[in-house]
Amino acid sequence: MSSLWNNGDGMEEAAALDGPAGMQPDGVIQTNYDTVVDNFNDMNLKDGLLRGIYAYGFEKPSAIQQRAIIPCIKKYDVIAQAESGIGKTGTFSISILQNIETKIEECQALILAPT
Numbered sequence: 001m002s003s004l005w006n007n008g009d010g011m012e013e014a015a016a017l018d019g020p021a022g023m024q025p026d027g028v029i030q031t032n033y034d035t036v037v038d039n040f041n042d043m044n045l046k047d048g049l050l051r052g053i054y055a056y057g058f059e060k061p062s063a064i065q066q067r068a069i070i071p072c073i074k075k076y077d078v079i080a081q082a083e084s085g086i087g088k089t090g091t092f093s094i095s096i097l098q099n100i101e102t103k104i105e106e107c108q109a110l111i112l113a114p115t
Contacts, residue, residue: 031067033067033070033071033076035070035071036066036067037061037066037069038060038061038066039060039061040053040054040058040060040061043061043069043070043073045098046097046098049094049097049098053094058090061087062082062086062087062090063082063086063087064080064082064086064087064088064091065087065090065091065094067080068080068088068091068095069091069094069095072091072092072095072096073095073098073099075099092111096109096111
């Protein structure tokens with residue numbers, strides 16, 4: 001299953017850009033995954049991960065995180081586009097950390113091209 005998002009925050013700069021087909025720079029969110037989770041508590045994250053998120057000062061997931069963390073955790077193919085500083089790195093980091101089995105001492109994740 002593939003998912004596609006376009007986050008509409010801060011689109012003044014992006015309005016002049018023509019993104020890839022299906023990605024509208026005017027802030028329209030397009031997706032084939034309709035679940036939006038508006039707080040970290042409802043994501044069923046590991047207790048230690050959830051404590052770390054709150055300890056780091058995050059209170060509420062950003063729009064991209066509300067839509068992309070769960071499909072990433074479910075290991076769906078995800079394409080996410082959002083302006084810099086919106087939370088894409090947090091999205092894939094939280095998703096990876098949720099899926100890591102700490103008792104396995106082997107490589108379980110590889111990030112080839114972070115945002």
